[in-house]
Amino acid sequence: MTRSFLIWRRIWPLLIISLLAGLFTSQTTSQPLIPPGPAAPSGPTTHLLFVNFADRGGGNYPDLSPEQQGHA
């Protein structure tokens, strides 16, 4: 467990020891970086997403529900 991870735990505290070695399947590449661009124009962001923990039923079922914004 790296020091930086310990720091991250303080900044983003999670109870982590790190496991699942070998399951990480990221790819490496020698290609040059392609810098991301500035913010692209997009439509209005008017839907609220949230996690619903109510439907746990034996496990923890997050329902992610977009909600039409319509409050005052």
Next chain:
Amino acid sequence: MPELSQAASLYSQPDPPHCQTDAVYAAPNGSAYILQYNCEDTLFARLLNLNNPDAVLLLNQGYFMNWSPDGAWLLFRNVETGQVWLIPINGGEWQPLDLPAGTYDAAFAPDGQRVLYAASVGLGFGSEMGVLNLADGRLTPWQTFPDHLVAHAAWSPDGNVLAYVLLPDTNIPFVIGELWLAEPASGKQLMLLAEVDAGHGYAPVWSPDSTSLVYVHRGNPDDIQADLEPLALRSNLYQVDVYAGAVTPITQFEDSLVYDAVWSPDGLLAFTADDAVWIWTPSKMPVQVSPPGNYRHPAWLSSPMP
């Protein structure tokens, strides 16, 4: 208050054993989002793209760091290797970033061409902050903080100023941090804006117009239990005008845990308070938009359903 019957399920799946959904991060353009999971012995994330709803990308053994401004890329850190990856959300190849060892935090510049990093080599050695130029790979250290950890560094949306939190370099998990305004091209401290809750991972968030920051204010700073137990925090959201320095409470809950502040592009602030989702319109009172008890982690999307 809107009717929750208007809500439609977008994604539903049991959390893996010993895991829980810890955070949700919507892309700036609202077309994708990250689910960050916190497990007892590891952590991972899922990427869901509204334009390609059948393809859920699993990001193992690490944590999401930041979206690119155009929402086409993200930064992800593998906690086993320490490697920070630049990941395209369209399924392209991941690119490793050549950041310093011990990098624990990273964020894009508003132009998307640079990445701000924070790194530390060990307890008691403080931290450093610098910039990686993505176009040429050049790394430029900016500032060192011998007695602090720097966290949540972020440019204002217009790029004119920078803000970050300094935490004491201590083994106490939850502390009071300092929210600083800083020069955008060097990270040099300009003005102490406020004392903020620190250690829980609740980043101050810039308003869309770049004039203010909303942050989590700890209401029980003398509670020793709250230094150790994350749920013992009692908090409210405050707003600080970064140019005038004026601080204003947004919420005034008593004995509540208030966090998860996130702005919509058109200036609405959603947040979590005691497992309910609320929305605040500037100059108005906050409005609860969910029933109490089971709702957290608001985020803003551009479209409701694929």
